[in-house]
Amino acid sequence: MADGLPLSGLTVIDCGQVYNGPYAGFLLAMAGAKVIKVEPPCGENLRRRSVVGGAALPFAMLNSNKKFITLNLKSDAGREIFLDLIKKSDVLIENFAPGVMDRLNIGFDVLRDYNSRLIYATGSGYGANSEYSDMPAMDLTVQAMSGALGITGYADRAPVKCGPAICDFAGGTHLYGAIMTALYERERTGRGRKVEVAMLEAVYPTLSSTLGLWFRSKGQTIERTGNHHGGMAESPYNVYPALDGYVAVLCVTDAHWESLLVAMDRTDLVGDSRFSTLAARVERLEEVDQVVENFTQSRTRSEISAILRRLRVPFAPVRNLSEVTSDQSLFDRRFLQKINHPLYGETVLPTSPIRFDNADPMTLEPSGELGRDNDEILSEFAGLDAQSIERLRASGAI
Amino acid sequence: MADGLPLSGLTVIDCGQVYNGPYAGFLLAMAGAKVIKVEPPCGENLRRRSVVGGAALPFAMLNSNKKFITLNLKSDAGREIFLDLIKKSDVLIENFAPGVMDRLNIGFDVLRDYNSRLIYATGSGYGANSEYSDMPAMDLTVQAMSGALGITGYADRAPVKCGPAICDFAGGTHLYGAIMTALYERERTGRGRKVEVAMLEAVYPTLSSTLGLWFRSKGQTIERTGNHHGGMAESPYNVYPALDGYVAVLCVTDAHWESLLVAMDRTDLVGDSRFSTLAARVERLEEVDQVVENFTQSRTRSEISAILRRLRVPFAPVRNLSEVTSDQSLFDRRFLQKINHPLYGETVLPTSPIRFDNADPMTLEPSGELGRDNDEILSEFAGLDAQSIERLRASGAI
Structure with a gap:
């Protein structure tokens, strides 16, 4: 064999x-x-x-x-x-x-x-x-x-x-x-x-992201960042509640963010300078999280998946072992x-x-x-x- | 080179x-x-x-x-x-x-x-x-x-x-x-x-421990186990508070447990059937944790380390990035x-x-x-x- x-x-x-x-x-x-x-x-x-x-x-x-x-x-x-x-x-x-x-x-x-x-x-x-x-x-x-x-x-x-x-x-x-x-x-x-x-x-080596933030802060103690990015360098980047569990959503580029706004039916925010750059979104992390959560919390993981996959927004359902196996x-x-x-x-x-x-x-x-x-x-x-x-x-x- | x-x-x-x-x-x-x-x-x-x-x-x-x-x-x-x-x-x-x-x-x-x-x-x-x-x-x-x-x-x-x-x-x-x-x-x-x-x-493959518990439970949903063993198959196995942070302690064998009792100056519990086997310790997980925590919470990580290392109890301080780097x-x-x-x-x-x-x-x-x-x-x-x-x-x- x-x-x-x-x-x-x-x-x-x-x-x-x-x-x-x-x-x-x-x-x-x-x-x-x-x-x-x-x-x-x-x-x-x-x-x-x-x-x-x-x-x-x-x-x-x-x-x-x-x-x-x-x-x-x-x-x-x-x-x-x-x-x-x-x-x-x-x-x-x-x-x-x-x-x-x-x-x-x-x-x-x-x-x-x-x-x-x-x-x-x-x-x-x-x-x-x-x-x-x-x-x-x-x-x-x-x-x-x-x-x-x-x-x-x-x-x-x-x-x-x-x-x-x-x-x-x-x-x-x-x-x-x-x-x-x-x-x-x-x-x-x-x-x-x-x-x-x-x-x-x-x-x-797997500590890279957090080590990066730690060195940048000149050795100030880093708090645990929960589900936020270990380097606090991306936004949105979090795990959000859905009707039947949780979903992970992040945007690596401004294009991802615009796609996400389309997916969430929030095109009113396209071009809004409060959110249009990564730096701005990191600055307003909690507001960004709230916008995303408002979308996810009233939908199931599979409803969210159907929308975000089509628009190629980085996303995944948080799966349990039953689903994985x-x-x-x-x-x-x-x-x-x-x-x-x-x-x-x-x-x-x-x-x-x-x-x-x-x-x-x-x-x-x-x-x-x-x-x-x-x-x-x-x-x-x-x-x-x-x-x-x-x-x-x-x-x-x- | x-x-x-x-x-x-x-x-x-x-x-x-x-x-x-x-x-x-x-x-x-x-x-x-x-x-x-x-x-x-x-x-x-x-x-x-x-x-x-x-x-x-x-x-x-x-x-x-x-x-x-x-x-x-x-x-x-x-x-x-x-x-x-x-x-x-x-x-x-x-x-x-x-x-x-x-x-x-x-x-x-x-x-x-x-x-x-x-x-x-x-x-x-x-x-x-x-x-x-x-x-x-x-x-x-x-x-x-x-x-x-x-x-x-x-x-x-x-x-x-x-x-x-x-x-x-x-x-x-x-x-x-x-x-x-x-x-x-x-x-x-x-x-x-x-x-x-x-x-x-x-x-x-890194999910092995938790997959083991999941299959054994015939697919019942596994709760997150915090710092306890993913298979809930070891005790003590946890992260305990110290005066200046946290320490991880576990016992893989009964001999480890006896060494830990000596280290904690709790030889009164040696041979105590409530704790002397792994099965018993898993059964009384919370009591075991309390016994260990009573020892760790009034000592610094380095005081705990000095005692547990000498007795070869599986142990490590929870280190921050400053200590690691x-x-x-x-x-x-x-x-x-x-x-x-x-x-x-x-x-x-x-x-x-x-x-x-x-x-x-x-x-x-x-x-x-x-x-x-x-x-x-x-x-x-x-x-x-x-x-x-x-x-x-x-x-x-x-």
Whole structure:
């Protein structure tokens, strides 16, 4: 099935856990690589959590089309098999706390002696040589450290985290790019590399708009701007109430504003100098918001959509998860696929956001149970027979 | 300076605008590629905006170490020069609205006849063949469409956008990965590719936690969870008031909880069955929050940090932009660099979040004025002399 995909023939050892590392492995699998997910015999953190709460779907989302093996890397036998895997692989992904791989004696300095072509990819919250390397890093804590949390929410209320796990995924997506960069380089030099991504740094560029306002104000503290532009440099730019929810509306150009006035049947304001330039509209932000709200609040999102789309005003309904996960357009593009998951039942899973021309999105193979592919992989990579594998299982090495 | 970096020798034509496309070009430049930013003679949108408001810094952040030329792609002469550039380049990046490149007669089907090895990378909000392709797509509107906005904020208040421009950057980061994947493939096949990333799809995986809760509840509408876990599957997991701001605290394991109790001098609660398991703590979320808040509210962030770091409880101060942009650890890692920018003055700019072992982060070359490198690049790529370039300038083609 991976024929014709860019990464056919590549083998990846994915020791990732939760979101960051596993997402990099997922993108590699979706581009055609053979990705072997290595878990401790108790299962990785996210799989363990998936027996309760809402963590089953995330595990399924990030681990499609992977092979599933268990290895106790703290055991001699487990470490030996891991080295056998490394010898025959192209990429290793890990996002343990900094220092864990070295303590297991399978850090980059050790592994490159077994495979000089190995790409060793490490993801962490703050980097291996950061002042904060000892601090446990999860999405929430990195949102706090990075400033992302402090700039989200309303000025008159405590700051609030971004609902999406933006730091974990910024880390994992950059890690995929880092891996591909090193693989490209290896084609030319024949040598592997260690590549590193810290979530704190991966999320920093996303603060651009607010950093811009902050630097311009010479370091004056920036209040949270709610749904207004983070740089307070556009108007209208807000989320407005509709009869059945909310709509986001903004105008990047004066032409957008004029189109919006036409849409709102407010052509009396066309050419009105109180609103005709961006500077004037920013100056009269609250009046502008009131004009727009008067239009939206008496209409449904779809009524608003019908009018604004025709006039190409930048606009979108604020959708809930029910609307997003049933969006026919995402199924038509085969980005979302309906799956009857063997472990979790009927569900909807994504493929990769990266799309190659003349290659259909991957057909999803649902994630499997813990250790599902032990026999196949241990036989293929370590030459073990059924009896040896049974002994390993009995000893707790797998 | 780019010697030894993975992408030395590659040439990229960056027609990107605002954040999405330019960020992909920035990551390529930081990995050693020669990136030629092509702007219309009036400058790209973000540069035009940078004369007012807070947009100067974002332009500087995303356009370090690039070459700057102008081309009027609607003019015959401008298009001819563009084709000369394409013939000698490896990658083209564009994030115009779907259809614009085809209308300019420089879409992928045209360009590949000029260069069969070209990687054509296109970023957009919804994809070229989406039901929403006609809708102008900016970060705010894609946050609304994707569900990211609807799940952010407090349940008793209107939804609020994520402060960071998460959709633009999720798009740009995936686009970088897509480009590197196609470049890797080209080393093996000799052929270029078109690659595409839609922001809507790029941000979908970040919703994992909340999607998990939503699917588990069989599609019942999920309220916004504020600073609580999006899957309501962890406790404590919240942002708590301190004397001088806020702190984020969470416990992923029972061991974390016991460490936190020691830190808070509440060992009377160790082993208390009301709190000793995750399930119990989730059940008594408000009581748990109160216990933690009683500890944080009478201490400063740094007092709390000193105690929780020593005991390795997952924790971080909620930092403001002043603290983030002056973080010595980020300068020590050379991720942030102080720059005296020729256009914007003293500022702080980031390098790439992608780090290669044995290669120092790129020394930043500040972004330049519009058309700064016209003479150099037009001479090198199109063989034009000073007189011809002057004629192009006079005619408005550059």
